[in-house]
Amino acid sequence: MKSIWKFPLHVLAHVILLLAFCMAPVALMAKEAAPMAEDPVVEKRMVHISEELRCLVCQNESLASSRAELATDLREEVRSLIRQGKSDTQIKEYLVTRYGDFVLYRPEVKALTWILWFGPFLLLLAGVVGMALYLRQRQAEQVQAEDQNLSEEERRRVAQLLKEGDAS
Amino acid sequence: MKKFLIPLALFFGLVGFLAVGLNRDPHEIPSPLIGKLAPEFALYTLAKDEQKFSPKDMQGKVWMLNVWATWCVACREEHPVLVAFAKDNQVPIVGLSYKEVQPQDEPAGKKFSSEAKLQLARERSAIWLARHGNPYVLSALDLDGRVGIDYGVYGVPETYLIDKSGVIRYKRVGVVTPELLSQTILPLIQKLNAS
Numbered sequence: 326m327k328s329i330w331k332f333p334l335h336v337l338a339h340v341i342l343l344l345a346f347c348m349a350p351v352a353l354m355a356k357e358a359a360p361m362a363e364d365p366v367v368e369k370r371m372v373h374i375s376e377e378l379r380c381l382v383c384q385n386e387s388l389a390s391s392r393a394e395l396a397t398d399l400r401e402e403v404r405s406l407i408r409q410g411k412s413d414t415q416i417k418e419y420l421v422t423r424y425g426d427f428v429l430y431r432p433e434v435k436a437l438t439w440i441l442w443f444g445p446f447l448l449l450l451a452g453v454v455g456m457a458l459y460l461r462q463r464q465a466e467q468v469q470a471e472d473q474n475l476s477e478e479e480r481r482r483v484a485q486l487l488k489e490g491d492a493s
Numbered sequence: 494m495k496k497f498l499i500p501l502a503l504f505f506g507l508v509g510f511l512a513v514g515l516n517r518d519p520h521e522i523p524s525p526l527i528g529k530l531a532p533e534f535a536l537y538t539l540a541k542d543e544q545k546f547s548p549k550d551m552q553g554k555v556w557m558l559n560v561w562a563t564w565c566v567a568c569r570e571e572h573p574v575l576v577a578f579a580k581d582n583q584v585p586i587v588g589l590s591y592k593e594v595q596p597q598d599e600p601a602g603k604k605f606s607s608e609a610k611l612q613l614a615r616e617r618s619a620i621w622l623a624r625h626g627n628p629y630v631l632s633a634l635d636l637d638g639r640v641g642i643d644y645g646v647y648g649v650p651e652t653y654l655i656d657k658s659g660v661i662r663y664k665r666v667g668v669v670t671p672e673l674l675s676q677t678i679l680p681l682i683q684k685l686n687a688s
Binding site (some may be wrong): 357382384394395399421422423424425426427 | 519592638642643644649
């Protein structure tokens with residue numbers, strides 16, 4: 326089959342070469358910008374880990390969002406630990422041995438932190454039990470009070486009125 | 494009467510919790526390093542030679558490690574206390590100069606080489622110590638803050654007391670005051686020296 330292209334082959338080669346030269350600066354530029362997010366996989370894991378960690382300088386910020394200098398250093402540390410192939414747990418452990426449990430936004434469940442984890446549920450349970458007891462007592466009191474307030478005559482009328490109501 | 498007392502008691506309980514909570518310094522975090530071996534390092538010192546300091550060098554002595562920097566404002570408050578304390582010769586104080594050269598010290602778009610950083614840190618620290626007095630037997634230069642991370646440093650100044658076998662016995666985050674020295678640190682030094 327004859328090509329519809331009238332281009333001789335060597336011209337086509339030149340065009341391709343020219344295009345390659347045009348693309349070259351783009352390729353170079355892409356390389357320049359790389360350090361911003363050196364390795365997207367590492368970066369993603371770093372952010373994922375440091376979102377769970379507290380910045381010790383501004384304590385209500387996570388390590389991922391803080392602009393404190395120590396946070397920058399620690400993020401770099403986390404990056405290098407990721408590159409060394411450490412697991413998420415190992416990296417958190419690394420920081421806990423240096424800065425204590427306080428760096429974890431989600432403290433480990435252990436004897437020392439039981440009250441922290443289960444305390445609120447205990448309080449809730451106490452509240453529910455207290456509320457139930459209180460309501461039951463109040464209801465009992467009310468029923469008793471109502472019973473006492475009505476005379477024999479009134480009670481008979483109530484019964485009659487209810488009957489009439491049913492009938493109509 | 495009883496019904497009135499219950500909420501009152503609860504209220505005072507709450508006030509008690511808040512009073513304790515509000516008077517605590519949230520920046521004082523119990524260090525997990527207490528009772529553990531002081532992390533090893535080897536760093537250049539202010540002395541203009543190639544000798545490196547390592548905590549091993551202090552083996553057999555009770556010593557104090559004080560984290561400082563010339564840019565640290567609180568250190569200026571602490572410094573005269575340390576200078577006076579050093580005169581008593583109770584304990585050798587080793588300085589750990591933490592990230593003396595800050596990123597903002599570098600001219601825009603330029604990075605200092607590590608040699609330039611070392612030189613600048615030595616010059617600046619020497620001037621500062623000449624002006625404010627030098628309580629340190631030597632001062633190691635933690636230029637990139639890596640040793641600081643190993644020691645759990647998150648605010649300068651910080652002070653550690655390390656015993657004869659190299660175990661961290663005490664850590665203070667923030668300024669060391671004369672009261673703290675006489676009431677807590679000095680008794681601990683004497684106890685550690687005796688053991």
